Amino acid sequence: MSFTKEHIARYSRQLILPEIGLPGQQRLQEASVLLIGAGGLGCPAALYLAAAGVGRLGLVDADAVSLSNLHRQVLHATADIGRSKVESAREKLTALNPETEVVAYHARLDAATAKSFLPAYDVVLDGSDNLATRYLVNDACVLLGKPLIYGGAVQWRGQLMVIRPGQSACFRCVFPEPPQPGEIPDCQAAGILGATAGVIGTLMAQEALKLLLGTGQPLENQLLTYDALAGAFRRVPVRRDPDCAVCGVHPSIHALVSIDLMSCSHKEA
Numbered sequence: 001m002s003f004t005k006e007h008i009a010r011y012s013r014q015l016i017l018p019e020i021g022l023p024g025q026q027r028l029q030e031a032s033v034l035l036i037g038a039g040g041l042g043c044p045a046a047l048y049l050a051a052a053g054v055g056r057l058g059l060v061d062a063d064a065v066s067l068s069n070l071h072r073q074v075l076h077a078t079a080d081i082g083r084s085k086v087e088s089a090r091e092k093l094t095a096l097n098p099e100t101e102v103v104a105y106h107a108r109l110d111a112a113t114a115k116s117f118l119p120a121y122d123v124v125l126d127g128s129d130n131l132a133t134r135y136l137v138n139d140a141c142v143l144l145g146k147p148l149i150y151g152g153a154v155q156w157r158g159q160l161m162v163i164r165p166g167q168s169a170c171f172r173c174v175f176p177e178p179p180q181p182g183e184i185p186d187c188q189a190a191g192i193l194g195a196t197a198g199v200i201g202t203l204m205a206q207e208a209l210k211l212l213l214g215t216g217q218p219l220e221n222q223l224l225t226y227d228a229l230a231g232a233f234r235r236v237p238v239r240r241d242p243d244c245a246v247c248g249v250h251p252s253i254h255a256l257v258s259i260d261l262m263s264c265s266h267k268e269a
């Protein structure tokens with residue numbers, strides 16, 4: 001594409017970064033990111049990706065906006081209560097940057113929708129709110145070879161990891177077995193501060209931009225943890241597991257199937 005005066009002005013503060021420039025901006029314009037969940041993590045991530053000029057954003061979420069979402073799901077406003085989250089998000093992101101195409105999937109991610117949605121995108125961001133979706137997104141990305149950025153947040157804590165299939169540890173390498181029901185606190189029961197989700201969602205956008213630009217060191221083979229009360233980040237080294245069920249030497253998962261983890265507690269991100 002050719003850059004107009006308006007493009008140059010809109011992106012001027014990032015165009016002067018040596019890691020971006022016009023070639024980098026062109027890469028972002030041609031890039032696409034699929035966000036699973038338009039909630040506490042997906043909202044800030046989508047805002048920064050649209051603002052940076054990523055050409056196409058897909059948003060997957062089956063939920064409607066509720067009053068208790070608004071303290072952390074920063075794309076939605078009081079007047080949006082009852083509306084589809086993806087439609088509310090699409091409206092705000094298009095208003096922010098009309099150059100970004102926003103595709104709204106008012107759907108729950110399952111094996112069929114994952115197979116249908118994921119192939120058209122360069123990078124996937126998982127800001128989902130339940131464990132079944134987390135394992136499904138991981139398996140889909142490994143099987144399709146799509147880079148995945150995993151993020152999670154609850155209370156005053158968050159974590160983040162970049163997964164490049166075939167190159168770095170996947171979600172199953174680190175968490176081979178789903179936790180027992182009640183083992184992991186969810187946002188509904190345990191609470192969350194909006195800004196905590198904002199920090200992790202923003203870092204997810206940052207890692208996606210680095211991958212799309214091919215610059216910097218991706219946060220792979222490490223779990224970045226954030227403790228907001230202590231004001232501390234920590235990097236926990238992780239490694240690929242040769243016995244991993246999906247990316248190991250002899251994987252037992254070869255095709256995408258919806259995972260029945262309904263007995264697991266549902267986490268809201």
Ligand SMILES: [Zn+2]
Pocket residue numbers: 169170171172173174240241244245246247248
């Ligand atoms: Zn793995």
